[in-house]
Amino acid sequence: xxxxxxxxxxxxxxxxxxxxxxxxxxxxxxxxxxxxxxxxxxxxxxxxxxxxxxxxxxxxxxxxxxxxxxxxxxxxxxxxxxxxxxxxxxxxxxxxxxxxxxxxxxxxxxxxxxxxxxxxxxxxxxxxxxxxxxxxxxxxxxxxxxxxxxxxxxxxxxxxxxxxxxxxxxxxxxxxxxxxxxxxxxxxxxxxxxxxxxxxxxxxxxxxxxxxxxxxxxxxxxxxxxxxxxxxxxxxxxxxxxxxxxxxxxxxxxxxxxxxxxxxxxxxxxxxxxxxxxxxxxxxxxxxxxxxxxxxxxxxxxxxxxxxxxxxxxxxxxxxxxxxxxxxxxxxxxxxxxxxxxxxxxxxxxxxxxxxxxxxxxxxxxxxxxxxxxxxxxxxxxxxxxxxxxxxxxxxxxxxxxxxxxxxxxxxxxxxxxxxxxxxxxxxxxxxxxxxxxxxxxxxxxxxxxxxxxxxxxxxxxxxxxxxxxxxxxxxxxxxxxxxxxxxxxxxxxxxxxxxxxxxxxxxxxxxxxxxxxxxxxxxxxxxxxxxxxxxxxxxxxxxxxxxxxxxxxxxxxxxxxxxxxxxxxxxxxxxxxxxxxxxxxxxxxxxxxxxxxxxxxxxxxxxxxxxxxxxxxxxxxxxxxxxxxxxxxxxxxxxxxxxxxxxxxxxxxx
Numbered sequence: 070x071x072x073x074x075x076x077x078x079x080x081x082x083x084x085x086x087x088x089x090x091x092x093x094x095x096x097x098x099x100x101x102x103x104x105x106x107x108x109x110x111x112x113x114x115x116x117x118x119x120x121x122x123x124x125x126x127x128x129x130x131x132x133x134x135x136x137x138x139x140x141x142x143x144x145x146x147x148x149x150x151x152x153x154x155x156x157x158x159x160x161x162x163x164x165x166x167x168x169x170x171x172x173x174x175x176x177x178x179x180x181x182x183x184x185x186x187x188x189x190x191x192x193x194x195x196x197x198x199x200x201x202x203x204x205x206x207x208x209x210x211x212x213x214x215x216x217x218x219x220x221x222x223x224x225x226x227x228x229x230x231x232x233x234x235x236x237x238x239x240x241x242x243x244x245x246x247x248x249x250x251x252x253x254x255x256x257x258x259x260x261x262x263x264x265x266x267x268x269x270x271x272x273x274x275x276x277x278x279x280x281x282x283x284x285x286x287x288x289x290x291x292x293x294x295x296x297x298x299x300x301x302x303x304x305x306x307x308x309x310x311x312x313x314x315x316x317x318x319x320x321x322x323x324x325x326x327x328x329x330x331x332x333x334x335x336x337x338x339x340x341x342x343x344x345x346x347x348x349x350x351x352x353x354x355x356x357x358x359x360x361x362x363x364x365x366x367x368x369x370x371x372x373x374x375x376x377x378x379x380x381x382x383x384x385x386x387x388x389x390x391x392x393x394x395x396x397x398x399x400x401x402x403x404x405x406x407x408x409x410x411x412x413x414x415x416x417x418x419x420x421x422x423x424x425x426x427x428x429x430x431x432x433x434x435x436x437x438x439x440x441x442x443x444x445x446x447x448x449x450x451x452x453x454x455x456x457x458x459x460x461x462x463x464x465x466x467x468x469x470x471x472x473x474x475x476x477x478x479x480x481x482x483x484x485x486x487x488x489x490x491x492x493x494x495x496x497x498x499x500x501x502x503x504x505x506x507x508x509x510x511x512x513x514x515x516x517x518x519x520x521x522x523x524x525x526x527x528x529x530x531x532x533x534x535x536x537x538x539x540x541x542x543x544x545x546x547x548x549x550x551x552x553x554x555x556x557x558x559x560x561x562x563x564x565x566x567x568x569x570x571x572x573x574x575x576x577x578x579x580x581x582x583x584x585x586x587x588x589x590x591x592x593x594x595x596x597x598x599x600x601x602x603x604x605x606x607x608x609x610x611x612x613x614x615x616x617x618x619x620x621x622x623x624x625x626x627x628x629x630x631x632x633x634x635x636x637x638x639x640x641x642x643x644x645x646x647x648x649x650x651x652x653x654x655x656x657x658x659x660x661x662x663x664x665x666x667x668x669x670x671x672x673x674x675x676x677x678x679x680x681x682x683x684x685x686x687x688x689x690x691x692x693x694x695x696x697x698x699x700x701x702x703x704x705x706x707x708x709x710x711x712x713x714x715x716x717x718x719x720x721x722x723x724x
Contacts, residue, residue: 110155110216113230115140116281125150127220136168136198136228137298138280144220144227146173151227152217157208162235165216166202166262168228168596171195175221180206183213194223197589200297200600202262205235233264237318238647242612245639252583253612259605260313263293264322265348273347275300276356289329289350290321293602296595301347301354304330305437306603308373309560312610315384318647323381324389325350330374331399340407341366341433342374342399365430368411368423369437369523371403372454379461382468386623386649391469404462404478408455414446415506420481420488422447423455427508436505437519445513449504449520452493453527456485468624490531494524499538516542516551518558526565532703540569547578554591556582556598560607567615567633570704576635579611616641617657618679623649626672630665631679631706632657648674651715662722665713673714678721679706688722 111121116138119130127145135141142151165180169192176192180203188203208214218227242253265271267290272282276299292314294306307326314323329350330342344365345354358364378400382390390396411423411433425435427444436448459482466475495503495512504520505513522543530536547553547562560582566575586599598604613619616638618631628648634641634657642656651670657663663678680687684707687696696709713719 110153110230110232113232114138114228115142119151122151122153131226134170134226136170136226137275138228141226141228142218144176144218144225146220146223149220149225150217152215154213154215157212157214158210160209162205162207163266164202164204164233164235164258164262164264165206166200166231166233167218168198168200169195169218170198170226171220171223172225173221173223175223176225177217177219177221178203179215179217179219181215181217182206182208184215192221192225197593198226198228198596200262200596202258204258204261205239231262232266233262234266236261236264237320238316239645240316240609240613240647241644242641243644244641246637246641248580248583249612249616249638249641252579252608255583255586255599256313256605256608256612257317259599260292260310260602260609261317263297263602263605264319265289265291265293269348271348272300273349273352274355276354278356283355286347286349286352288348290319290325291348291350292319292322292326294326294606295345295602296592297600297602298595299345299354299356301345302326303345304342304370304374305344305367306557308370308377309603310606310610311377311381312384312614313606313608315381316609316613316646320381320385320387324385324387327374327378327381328393328395331378332395334371334399334402334407336406337361338364338366339410340371340402342371344370344430359431363431366433367430367437367439368425368433368435368448368451369454369519371407372423372451372458375400375403375458376454376461379465382465382624383620383622384648388624391465397469400462400465404458404481414508415510417488417493420485422452422485422493425451435520436517437523438517441517443505443513443517444508445505445520446508447493447506449494449517450523450527451520452485452489453523453529456482456489456529457527459485486529486531489529494530498535499542502535502539516546518551518553519561521546522561522565525569526561528568528702536569536703540566540571540574544574556585556590557601557603560603563607563611563615567611567618568702570633570702572616572633573635573637575611575615575633576638579608579615583608613643613646617643617655619646619655621648623651625675626651627675627677628653628665629677629679630655630657630663631681632660632663634659644668658722662720664718664720666718667713667715670715673712676711676713676719676721677708678711679708680723681706682723683707684723688720688724690720693724 115130127149128151130140131143132140171192174194178201179189180187187206190201242250244250265288269288271288273284273286275282294310295303311323329346334340334342343353344357347354408421408423412421414424424446426432435445435451437450459478463475463478501514503512504517524530562578563575587597590598618633620629640658644654646653652668654666665676683698683705686693687709696707698707
């Protein structure tokens, strides 16, 4: 997320395809050549004067209140209508989104197929633009699709219509707690509304200063990760949204986006990936890239992308994460040359720590915290992310069969963590723990937002009383005087407390983010908090990886679960969970009973079911079986391995 600028909202008006022709192979630069789409919605931003739209009396195109670009469609009060009808020539399922502002209640946004209402939403009074989505509209060749807007008791403004392919997966939640069900349902529909339809001919380099962009290109499989007024996705947001995208089955999008960043991390860029890519997955977003010596770069980002590539590999089982030279070279460059090139200001003894310049985001900053202005050389979020990148590099090397390389990075990760805990972070705890060093060598303590909470998030702090005190400090600061202004920063807090084995606190912050989704974003022109893409994607990931405690490993046909339900939640069930080519249903009853169904797949999976505490046995489908214990991040768990074949259901519990 690039928080360094005030933003407006804009989308240029170009054709939005509904049905895709076959796509050609990806180009080496990360993009693709694609045949044009077979069906389009004309002039979605009304910049061409409403070409293709039908305007009834009391409606038209205006310039007084555009959401993006310079024009919008308006409807006066009193049952006025604007619509467009197109004919489908392909088969598929789609989500339809639009930015809408209203002067009163009673309006409607409707999608009809062959004259029958397929989905609709009532529009409340909301003079500020909000984004509305109608999901999973199925189309067959020859179907007649109508997109329509109607006014009611007040005026209606419409802008920036967008079409997304419905997600490959349709995960569903049920629970004793209706709030988590409503939260997840909202999040999955909102998140998928940000997915680009591959093959779209769309604008490039759109931002608040170039609302029409600078030309156009063919969009690759991708999704919005960053401000909705810019025609691209950001490294930091992509890393944080990746897990939620995987739950929706957006494997192709994640791979394309990660590869595009990997391809940009050249020697000319000192192995930094660029900060933002256009949706063509080939060109750099110009607002953040001025040239090879002047582009936004933040030290944690390349390390996070390596970690997330390994995570995407475990979700998808896609061996391209091991065999694609652009990706593999990126992992190696980031964990080798990048560290060497950017280590030189602070003496760290026998370990290397990547550093920033202390001169701002266009010269290379050590931290994701863009607000404090501290001249940081080293930061807690950077060193924590470097530690996880080393661990990911070891895991990827093992998967590729290079066990010597894996061993080398396992040693580096251990050495870096030992150095952090014995020297780098100082001897204090809570507010006295060191979370960064300035370019003149001063150690910084106290509250550093990202460079504070990333340290426990990345598991670089040793478990024990020191970690516990620091988690207390983070919760106190984030809930009080140190609370970030922007909701997207707060989306990290559930991850932090799940990582710290504090499910009640993690759930508190999930609820906080969800409860504030309808409030205006701190950037008044961004829309509501819920219209920032990171909010919905992270709530999905936090439900599955956090509350359900699920860790996938598609390449090895294994999965691990560890219930992290808060004390107030009796049970939680997840259906249509996609891992590799398999589908699962998972239910936790508190922290003492878990049920896994392998609903479809081509091969059995090994399930490692974990439960807190030490127990000699566990019940497997009612039969007592010997169990084992392990310590993970300072917590003792009892676990058992069991084989779950396609079509089989297994229940494991503590009795």
